[in-house]
Amino acid sequence: NRVKLPVEPAHLTAIQQHQAELKSLEAELKDAEQKLKSIQNQSSESLVGTVVDDADATKTGHWKASTLFKSFVGVGYVHDDNRNKGDAAIRFATRLSQSGQYEVRVSFSDGSTRASNVPVTVETSAGEQSVVLNQQKATIAPTWRSLGSFAFSDQSDAAVTLSNTGTSGYVIADAVQFILQSDEPASPTAAEVDQAASRASLAAAQEVVKQRKLRIKEHKAAAPAKAPEAMAPADRPSNEIADSPIHIRGETRNLGPIASRGFLQVCSSGNATIRQPIGSGRLELADWLTDPDNPIVARVFVNRVWMHLMGQGIVRTVDNFGAQGERPTHPRLLDALATRFVRNGWQLKPLIRDIVTSAAYQRSSDFSSEALAIDPENRMLWRMHRRRLPAESIRDTMLMAAGELDRRPRQEQMAGRGTLVSSNNADSKATFAGVGEPCRSLYLPTVRGYMPPMMTMLDVADPDMLVGRRPTTNVPAQALVLINSPEIHHWADTTATKILDSATGFDSRLQNTFLRCLQRDPKTSDRTIAEDFFAGQENSKQAWREYIAALFASTEFRILD
Template identity: 40%
Template sequence: MYYGAREEIQSEMMSKNNLCAGLLTILGFCCALVASGQTFKPQQIAFFEKKIRPILATHCYECHSAKAKKLEGGLRLDHREGFIKGGVSGKPVALPGAKLAQTRLFQVVRLRQIEKDRIHPPLAKLLTSLEIRSLGAWVQIKLPFPKAAGPAVVANPVKPASDWKKKFDWEKARSFWAFKKPEAQVAPNPKQTNWAVSNIDRFILAKLEAAEMRPVADATKGTLLRRLYFDLIGLPPSPAQIDRFLNDDSPKALEKVVDELLASPQFGERWGRHWMDVARYAESTGMERNFTYPHAWRYRDYVIKSFNEDKPYDQFIKEQVAGDLMAHKNTQQKEEFIVATGFLAMGPKSLNQRDKRIFTMDIVDEQIDVATRATLGLSVSCARCHDHKFDPIPIEDYYALAGIFRSTNTLYGTPKVNGNRQAGSLIPMGENAQNKKAELDKYKRDVAALGKQLKKAQNQLTALKRKKNAKAMEAKMEECEEQVRSTNARIKKLRKNAPPAPAYAMGVQDGGEPFNVRVHLRGDVDTLGDTVPRGYLSALPIKQAPRPKMEQSGRLQLAEWLTHEDNPLAARVMVNRLWHHLFGQGIVRTVDDFGSTGEAPSHPALLDHLAIRFMENGWSVKKAIREIVLSHVYHLASNENPENFTKDPENKLLWRANSRRLEAEALRDAILAASGKLDLEPAERSVVAKAGNGNVERGLAVSKITMNATEHRSVYLPIVRNLLPEFLSAFDFAEPSMIVGQRQETTVPAQALFLLNSPFVIAQAEAMAKSLQKEENSDLETRVVQAYQRALSRPPTEEELARAMKFHQGVVAKKGEQATTKALAHLCHALFATAEFRYLD
């Protein structure tokens, strides 16, 4: 669209008919240029480094980069502005947010003519459909590109592979704050001595006083209770729970509530879901052939159970990275550890990939990414094709880790049907699992063999019937018919006595003889460099951490290195995640990026204090959360203060509470809780497990894997890639193909319209009205008050009560007493649609 309109402007000097369109185009182009200075989220930069830079490096940089011997057409594609401004022709290659098919970039990747008198040099090789889709996604998300800054490098960065450890100025690299071990901090002594109730408060208040600011007043008891309930269990307090807390004036009243919530089984459902965002939990492969993962629910239940049991975080990570290699007490624990490794198996997979080597290295890349970004907050996978552009992570470090995961078998399932070129296996579990699997495999082979015999006999019979001299062939036909009948009978008998299948789980196991991997130059499986021994990141040397065992993959030692007390990142990253979910922003606001492109901590001393306390308390998530929510800073109101706002408009110093929108799951669960329909019992297995193996929308009907109407908590909804439940999609659910520590938060008209028109929301409003009518001895005013308490955790103001009563009475006056329930349902529906219902103060 942009390119075509600009051509018209230049060639026809803007006729009267196209003047308006031309001006709009130029305006859009100028906006795009202004937008080129915008900042991008870490996950968008990571997408560029993983998916886009390798394409550009392979096909474009030789002629269109600062390192090109001759810059063709004056066009540079090693920075974002080059795509927007173009080369000497002035024609943009791609504009932010455009559709790929309407860009010059698309014409190039499709090898089409872009100028009348010139054909663009052909690409090194045709791009795959996946690479073209990646380019399209990149253009649509406005061409995210990293800032032009890099890590500290010695004078001559071009070194042979054998000398790669001299690439970086390691002393300077390790001086970066995130690569230094947390140090015990002495809590400051702020001037205002009566405000702080813990060391957390002293660190916060000292920063505020240094900026000549004061915290706002505390939140009301009711507001604080609602905040606690949603933060800790993702549900609103009931009217009875509100009354009990408001009437409890004991000094330990708040502590009692906190301890009750931490002990609640709903705690694991709430905080387990936070971790599943990071673990990119999903129940299908996504991508071109979206096959289901019918056994993924086991990992979901494992995560929820782990948070409820307050499993030490370091143990939690070790189980997910190397549970199959850990010592176990009994069979039950062994199987729990196997299920934990589903963390490495449930990523998205391109089952359409023909080349097994590329498919395998894509899985390895995804495993490196999730293992390091989830625990360390570093984008290590950006070093797959080249040294990391911003952090001291050479390509050799990437392939040192790749050797560990390349020596691992990933068992994710998916049958070899419907065009699946990369079918996988699963891990059998339960009593006599291996024997059961062997019997089942034999049964399947026998059925398949008989099936072939049956088909052969049926084909012979059909051929005989077509022959003209059928009478002469009667004996042969009878023989074939008998063979068909007997084979059918044998198949029927086999199926009747089919052996029981074992339970299955997704996960990983050490596979065969472990080996080291050669560097893949530019990430290409066909262009190999030197072999790199299996190992860890050179920027984080931990002398006490064990080295990978040569007879194993090295995952167990990697897990111990990741969570070692001398690792400067593991504890910091996790306490920062906890802080983010409790305050709406992390101490490091880029929660998934602790590297040089991420933000520095707003309170570095506090972050170190929390990290050390976390480890000293046995890596207990519950103890860390308890300490934070009992601090004074957590109890602040979200009130405005113009003077503070002028000094700190983003509230980095936490002079007030951040007003936060509820996540999709909490919002949906709150509606169910208010209506009285919420089923707090954990859902058994998953809808996807019941639907079984299949290619979504290509053999497996969508209706079989949708569950929008369930009354269980939203954490049990099916998470099928590219087919999320409608409610979750409407309210910024985490993209299940990506590592998401911080969800997007949009406010768009479609969300308000969804709450007004969704059959689910309307049904819950009606259910809430009927539930209120069943309350004993309740008049209309009492019902209205109860509706407000259920929905907003507070009674209505006098004005709100008067308006609600007037509305209700007006409806009844017009339509009669039979409209009482309908009027009450409209009120409940209106409460669900309010901003106060959606937001947490």
């Protein structure tokens, strides 16, 4: 479930106001569409002259009925589905009540995908006449186009036949209209006046709908930022929650006895059943976990924070506080930190402040042979553990050196990734920029089955597993990845450009390189090596790029002293 996270009151007010205005605009659009539909659904009897609908026409070959485009006569229209060219024809025929000259009109839903060369045969009193109909544009609103004036007799059928022979595009057949032409100009009849008014009303209604949709589109484009959300469980209504049966061997239909809601029996000193659970029981579970009489949760949390800051946990097996795990090196320290953590309301910042301001944290990683002889595993913390940076920190540091790191948070890392991640559809065309995206590694999309090789080689956590403490390796393959990765080549090239632009002298550029990449000034030995490397190439961008790439792959860059 998506759960709304807290937002600023002003932001929430803006979101609510925008949603209310959008709801009002959508109601106006719905009303306009209903009015348009009432005008469009006019019956053929309201049209002047004689109208023959597609439902009364004689069809040959494949014709597909449709109501997708709403401007039509009767209950719908038919089309040839843009296939089987030369096999489909439709004949509109009627016996007119009076001989004379008639204007013939054809109704169809126009568009750019329609055929522009529809062959039409008109059966007149003088014989058959052929006409070519362009269905890409209706010239008489809303859906009509005139074929011209033809003579018909009341002693034989007046017929119009549309075919898809030789056409390119969809052939649409909706209705045919025969309008008697007078020899002398005459005032329009009441029906003709009504039809003209109907066309004007239809055009006006279509414009209103168009403007309403445009306003909604503009309003959505100006929407305030979405309220942040998190994927989190949510309880059903209390009357829908009940104790669940045991599923024997995990099978959904092989049910055992009902198991009452409760805590883990192996972690409880007495009865682990929740007597009167409120809802699902998750609230009672949270209260039980954070109860001052149950210190295990606070100890585990404090131990993990200590591990991330100090390199090793007070209990080194951070995922195992049981009988098979290691004993704490400083049990009283662990209890004191856990107790203070709970008393401070489970706030993380005071805990971190206590640790980083301690003498143990501020010790250097300098080596001492005397101390090593007494405590070879550094369990008494006589020096700071020398440890490698995690994969995310190494990548972010290279981005920082290149000046490309985007510190802005991302709320929807998977937005725009297509159905590959939203629906697990292998046919998706979604692509991933991988580690090349300039955001912090924290916001890189994590997709099961796809992890960037650079991050994997640097021991990034496996997304399919719970990893309390990552393995830390230093193997030759890591240096190979750091030297040959195309993304690292790009960052090194960008950094080289900035170094060349930052100063003109070799010494100044070298100093800027060490400050940018290693946060220190170059030593005498560093200068000697650099002078040998850059001999005659002090202004070469390629040489600076290779030198910076070597620094990125160096032990000093990856190890936190």
